[in-house]
Amino acid sequence: MFGRKKTPSVDSYSSGASSEKEWRLIERVVMANTAELKRGRRWGIFFKLLTFIYLFVLLGVYFQNSVDLSDHAHSTDHTAVVDIDGVISASDQANADAIIANVRRALSHQGTKALVLRINSPGGSPVQSAYVYDEIRRLRAIYTEIPIYAVIVDTGASGAYFIASAADEIYANGASVVGSIGVTAAGFGFQGLIEKLGIERREFTSGEHKAFLDPFSDVDPEEQALFEALLTDVHEQFIDAVKQGRGDRLVETEDVFSGLFWTGSQALELGLIDGLKSTGQLAREIGHPSLVDFTSRPSPFEQFTNRFGASVAQNLVKLLQNDQFNLQ
Incomplete structure (x- = not known):
C-alpha cells in the first residue's frame, strides 16, 4: 500500500482528453473569428478607399467644370x-x-x-x-x-x-x-363613378363659380x-x-x-x-x-446625390419585394 505509485484512472484520462478537445475547439473558433474580422477589416478598408477615390473623381470633375467656365472669360x-x-x-x-x-x-x-x-x-x-x-x-x-x-x-x-x-x-x-x-387643357369627370359607388358629394362654396371645373360635378355649359x-x-x-x-x-x-x-x-x-x-x-x-x-x-x-437617392429607393423597394425585412 505504502510506497506504491498511484496510477491514473480511466476517468482521469477521459477527462483530460475531453478538456483538450474543448480547448482545441475553442482555439479553432477564436482563430476563425479572428480571420473573419481581418477579412471584414480588409474589405472595409477597400470600400472606404473606393469611396474616397469616387469622391476625389467627383471633386475633379467639379473643379474641371469650374475651370472650363472661368476659361470662357479668355476664350476667342x-x-x-x-x-x-x-x-x-x-x-x-x-x-x-x-x-x-x-x-x-x-x-x-x-x-x-x-x-x-x-x-x-x-x-x-x-x-x-x-x-x-x-x-x-x-x-x-x-x-x-x-x-x-x-x-x-x-x-x-x-x-x-x-x-x-x-x-x-x-x-x-x-x-x-x-x-x-x-x-x-384637359381633365376627368368622376360624377358617374361616385354615383355607382354610392358616394355622396358635399361641396360648400362662396361665389357662383368658385367650384369651376369641379371633376365631381357635371359640366356647366x-x-x-x-x-x-x-x-x-x-x-x-x-x-x-x-x-x-x-x-x-x-x-x-x-x-x-x-x-x-x-x-x-x-x-x-x-x-x-x-x-x-x-x-x-x-x-x-x-x-x-x-x-x-x-x-x-x-x-x-x-x-451624385440625386442618383444616390434614386439608388437607395430602388434597393429599398427590392428589399420590400423580397420580404427581407418588415416595417413594423
Missing part, C-alpha cells in the same frame, strides 16, 4: 449655345428664370458673336414661354450686333415654338417636329363657355407672338394656327422655320464655328 470669338430641353415649367429645369439667366450670361460675354437657342421640347407652360419670349425680344433690341437663332432638334412644339419665334431666324432638321400653335373663351384668349396671344416674330415669312394657311404640327421640311414650306441646319452647321456658316455652352446644369454633387 464663339457661338454661344443655350439649351431649352424638356417640358417648359416653373418646377422643371427648363423654367423661365433659368433660361433667361443663361441667355443674359451668353449675350453679355465679350466673345459671343452669335447665340443659338438649341431647342428640344414639347412645350409646356404658356406663362413661362411668354416670359422667355418677351425677354429675348427685349435683349435683341439691346444686343443688336449679336444675332439670335433658334435650332430645333427633335421637337420644338407649342410653348417651345412660342420661344423659338422670338429669335431672328429658326432652323430645324427635316424630320424635326415643329409647330402645334394651340392651347390645350356657362362655365364651359367661359373656359373656352379663356383658352381662346391665350391662343390669340400665342398667334400674335408668332406673327410678330415671323412677320412676312409666315404663310398663313387655314391650319397653321390650328394646333397641328409638321416635320421640319413641311414647316419650311409654311414659313415656320428659315432652313434645315444643325447647330454646328449654322455656326460654321455664320463664321464662328467654336461653340460655347452657357446652359446651367446641376453640379456633379447634385447629380
